[in-house]
Amino acid sequence: MSASAELRDITVAVVREKEKPFSIEQARIRGPKDDEVLVRVVATGLCHTDLIVRDQYYPVPLPAVLGHEGAGVIEAVGPAVKDLRVGDHVVLTYGACGHCNPCSGGHGAYCKDFYGLNFGGGELDGSTAIQDPHGHPLHDHFFAQSSFATYALSRENNAIKVPEDAPIELLGPLGCGIQTGAGAVINSLKVGTGSSFASYGAGAVGLSAVMAARVAGATTIIAIDVVPSRLALATELGATHVINSREVDVVEAVRGITGGGVEYALESTGRAEVLEQGIAALAGLGVIGVVGAPKLGTKAAFDINDLLLGGRSIRGIVEGDSVPKVFIPQLVQLYQQGRFPFDKLVKFYPLEEINQAAEDSTKGITLKPILKIG
The missing domain is CATH 3.40.50.720 (NAD(P)-binding Rossmann-like Domain)
Incomplete structure (x- = not known):
């Protein structure tokens, strides 16, 4: 059996109905193929976009595994991955094709396939990488990651390597909200x-x-x-x-x-x-x-x-017009120098308390919840 065909047991937070709470469930995820990396998620930021998709402001198909500010450690890589290695610490960011005119010009946030890659609920061909224990697909690839999970798949171009001496549990929000x-x-x-x-x-x-x-x-x-x-x-x-x-x-x-x-x-x-x-x-x-x-x-x-x-x-x-591979490491460096103290915005919650984190965020009690995973 190839690495991409192997299924790994994972824990996920799932949205099953519009405006309903997240549910913590068991699921399975396939291994990486082509230019994908499998990331053991350490922590994931909870963003306003997760909540408006939960409430279906944007019509992402349900049931879905959301989460798009993931950070963790690479556990496996696909055969076409060039620069990343098992053990690298990465921040996951938005998805972009990498070859259309906006992407080629350094404007991946305006990729011609941006909506499909980030809000389509699966790969561009409609397939998903995550399934429930009964083999039913769960919509995923949210922002090319779906990181409300113990493991997440992303492509190499949206997994941004960061220094190992930086606190990986803190860095996930750099992939979206802070970067924006x-x-x-x-x-x-x-x-x-x-x-x-x-x-x-x-x-x-x-x-x-x-x-x-x-x-x-x-x-x-x-x-x-x-x-x-x-x-x-x-x-x-x-x-x-x-x-x-x-x-x-x-x-x-x-x-x-x-x-x-x-x-x-x-x-x-x-x-x-x-x-x-x-x-x-x-x-x-x-x-x-x-x-x-x-x-x-x-x-x-x-x-x-x-x-x-x-x-x-x-x-x-x-997404702040950023080139994530350049900009996210710059933000990490500014943080390490004490010039960009975004840690003052965050509060940590376990994944199992995702609904409390969402409520606290909506009420303005917590500026930036981060879910600790695993």
Whole structure:
């Protein structure tokens, strides 16, 4: 029997019905084939995208094994794997084909097959790698990994090698949420020295953006949220100003702090009315990036002349425009130097408490849950 045909017993968290809790179940996963690697998952971040897919904002087929911020140790490799080895520590990130025009240009987050590879519920041909004990398929390949599991398969191009002296149980969120916030600032918006930046939302993504803006040299960094504890943490992480949007007019406050408008902004809440505020508070030639994911079909309104006459821009951003093989190790290095302390955002839970972690995240009690696995 080939390695790819062998089935390994695993434990998984499964979503079986829309808006229903995760269930902890036993399953089986095949071994790696072609350019795949099999990873023993040490820990996986719980991301907002996992929860909106659980609730079917995006129509990923169910039942499904989600999880897309995995980190662990390679246990087996397929015959076409070139650079990774058994025993390597890796962070799992989003899937991309690697050869379409966007991928070839260094923009894998805009891969022509992005939706199929990350939200399709299986391989592009419809097959899955995970099955329940009765042999029934479970939809998987979520973000090319499905890491709410004791073992996960990914391709070599979305398994990012990281130093073995870095705490692997902490690093999973670098594969999506942390990468998204930091990359939006550094790669997409290109926030520069002496500039002004506003983060609409001080969750894990928004606070990652705050930390990145500090690294990038912004001198006015504004965090906007409704939770006082998040705003306090934002100040600790580098925000020069904080705004509680329940207490003041956000647009007036941002204009007052910046002397007329902010140069760069990021919207991570997924709320249309917040995006509208962010657009209104831009300076001339200002740009706002959008990373918050609402339900499909959500629309926002703005005065077209506010964009036209001021030369303002709205920019959609996926995964922080990052080249993960380059950017994730850079974030690890910044963390090890004490310049990007994203560990202050996290709280650990065992996999069996995934529903408590999800509830705490939804209520804003925990910024970034990480599930310890195995």
